[in-house]
Each structure stands twice: as structure tokens, then as C-alpha cells.
Amino acid sequence: xxxxxxxQELAGKLAAxxxxxxxxxxxxxxxxxxxxxxSLLAPLPELIHHTNEIQPTPGALVVVYCHHGLRSLQxxxxxxxxxxxxxxxxxxxxxxxxxxxxxxxxxx
Numbered sequence: 001x002x003x004x005x006x007x008q009e010l011a012g013k014l015a016a017x018x019x020x021x022x023x024x025x026x027x028x029x030x031x032x033x034x035x036x037x038x039s040l041l042a043p044l045p046e047l048i049h050h051t052n053e054i055q056p057t058p059g060a061l062v063v064v065y066c067h068h069g070l071r072s073l074q075x076x077x078x079x080x081x082x083x084x085x086x087x088x089x090x091x092x093x094x095x096x097x098x099x100x101x102x103x104x105x106x107x108x
Contacts, residue, residue: 027043034094
């Protein structure tokens with residue numbers, strides 16, 4: 001089972017400066033339209049080829065996100081299968097982030 005993290009929980013962790021590694025599994029145009037700061041773009045179809053670029057600091061939670069939270073579930077599962085231990089999918093994706101946390105993040 002893939003862990004999911006709410007946008008409120010993620011916002012709290014970021015505000016508390018907890019170690020977080022953000023991985024965006026959307027397409028480049030989506031990443032350009034709306035993204036979380038300091039996130040790594042690794043589109044889902046290419047994610048397996050980008051695992052060496054995902055280098056979380058010790059103890060960091062790897063949070064995978066997409067538009068609404070479906071692709072991120074697949075991405076989190078792929079990362080877990082690749083050996084990443086502390087992985088979660090952002091429930092509701094960047095759209096929920098825009099609606100509930102930061103309305104300055106564009107919706108599309």
C-alpha cells in the first residue's frame with residue numbers, strides 16, 4: 001500500500017523545515033504551468049530512468065506529486081519498488097495544493 005500525504009500535512013512539514021524531496025511526475029509543460037518549489041521533474045513514463053537523480057537527504061520523505069494524485073500513486077509505487085523506503089504520494093496533487101494551500105499556484 002502506498003502512503004498518501006495530504007497537502008496540509010506536506011505544508012506543515014515544509015513550514016517546519018523537515019527534510020522533504022519533491023518529485024513531480026507530470027509532463028514538462030505541466031511543471032512549467034504550476035509546481036512546488038525545489039521539485040525534481042521526472043515524468044512518470046521516464047521516472048525509472050531518473051531514479052539516480054532522486055537523492056533525498058538522510059531521513060527525508062520523498063513526496064511524489066502530479067495534477068490530481070493518480071500518476072503520483074504510480075510513481076510512488078515505482079520508487080518503492082526501486083528501493084526508496086520513505087515515499088508518499090501527494091493526495092489531490094498540485095490542484096489540491098492550489099485550492100487549499102497556495103492560490104498563487106496556477107490551476108489548469
